[in-house]
Amino acid sequence: MAVLEGAVVYSNLLVLLAIGLTITYITTGVPNFAQGSMAIFGSFVSLSLWLLFNIHPYYSLPVSFILGGGLGIAIYILVLKPMIKKEAMVVTLMIATLAVDLILLGVLGAYSDTLAELTGKGTKKFIFTPLDFKLAGLDAILVVSSAVIVFILFALFLLLYKTKFGIALRASMENPALAEIMGVNVEHTRLFSWFLSGSLAAVAGSLLPFRQEIVPATGAIIIVSIFAASIVGGLGSIYGALAGGYIIGMSESLITFYLSKAVGPSVLLYSKVVSLLVLIIALIVSPKGIAGLEIWRKRTWRRSTSS
């Protein structure tokens, strides 16, 4: 049972990260290699608030959300927008996000050392599990992370389908050129997507220390799972990211757990291999991910002919 709970928590967080990655990919066309480090940024926001002001990580989620969103916007405006204006190639933009990832790693590492010196506590590695409590017989992290997912999906649904901005947003995701002709400001949708991506990543990052130990370089490790989740989902659809996040999160946790029962505990180290295998199988079976499977064809034919 505890294993299943852990798997659900991990999948919830992966969904947040995969949605963020997918939404920026849809609007900007760049797979963001810094998504993992953007999450770790959120972890450090929560850690700082806890160490310096004694604010419990659950209460610091709004702060993470806003600061993470700011980071996302900063990355877009300072790095990607100027390059897109110069009509840089996709690979160039990808290398740029790798560079952003490295800068973030450097900044987080430097910050982690500084924080350790300031507070006199070792923050090279940290974990929040001792801060967790029980809520109605379940670990609070399970309840909180699930509530966050439900809340964010509901808010996203309202925004995308019930507001005018949402219609404009969806239009510019489907076909930016056409949306622009119809008077939609595509720039706004890109800014919004980067804000959302950064804030979702930071929220996921704030909750991640409840499940695993965090070091500044953790982002480089979780990026494999994030990409696996997004690609399994098709990189082009938010629903795909949702499904992909659960598929990867569940298989990573559960397959390794049951394998470890059969083979031995050493298998537990290889959870990322499971991600990679699922990713490769998904790419062979359906290179466009779940969203590109034949059964959805009726719903997505418009997208495939227009782009």
Add this chain to the structure above:
Amino acid sequence: MAQEYLLLDIILWFSIYLIVALSLNIEYGYAGIPNFGRALAVLVGAIAVGGVVNRILIVLLGIEGGGLIETSGTLKSTVNAMIAQNPLLGLGILVLCLLIAALMGAVTGALFILPSAKLRQDYLAITLLAISEVLFLVSNYNTSIIGGYYGVSIPDVLAFVPGEKRFLAFALLGVGIALLVYLFVERLLTSPYGRLLKAMRENEDVVKAFGKNILVLRIKTVALGSAIAALAGAFYSLYSVNVIASTFFRVDWTFFPFLMLLLGGMGNNRGVALGVFSFVIVKVLLIVYKFEIKSTLHLPFEATWLEYILFGVLMLLILYYKPDGLIKEKPVTMTPPIKHALKQKAKETPGR
């Protein structure tokens, strides 16, 4: 003495990184394959030395007792003593290491690029990065491949060289290997094969129309590039006389080679050499003066983080202000009508 040490350090790192950057230049600079998993081939080179050659020697010499990590320690002292008596044995092991590394690199590269049969450029880059990252994690955690995070010892192939000259000998050896690789790559890429790669980078459909199989071409290219990169991994391991998986981190062996390549200018080897040279000087100076930087600037953190920030920012500046690098690629001479036709074709099919 300190300055001599600095110079040798620069020469050594220049040789190692030149080999890796040249291999990436074949794949990305010429052929346009975004190999975001370069670190994998370098790691395979290290595995060839620490995991394969070590095991061969252990079996040949009949060394007993314990796992790979313990026996490697015994192996090292036994073989070092033998090499000190017989320099030819050391050179033989060196050649054996490089051969096996190149072979394993080629095989890994050929398998590694297979997903490209189905994937577009961005998906491919992600997949290659993921494969490389996962194998890095596996070899770091699994102590039975190359000792994982404990690492394994490796015999010193130049054990016959007296201690104080060892560094010099390795620097010269490194330059020698790098020079051979440079000449080989230069010769190879000025041949029709090099032009074919450039054609594939610019427009795959044209290459297809001329009856070439893109996938076979990619497999050949990445196998070749990975073989060369594996040489660097093998040489680096032989120099540091041990292999620790965690030294083959993505930043050092994928990101930095890309940085050197873009700094110098893709698609021409002189530019790459210049890029590697500039990068290595900065990097070595940063490493050597790490503690001075930390204490003079009163940094409350380690200078490594500063290095990451600095190189990340440098990469962004290059991408934005100087995407062609220091030395621009020379166009292949063509008659204007052909050039015009190619441009039109590229306009009609944006991207790939």
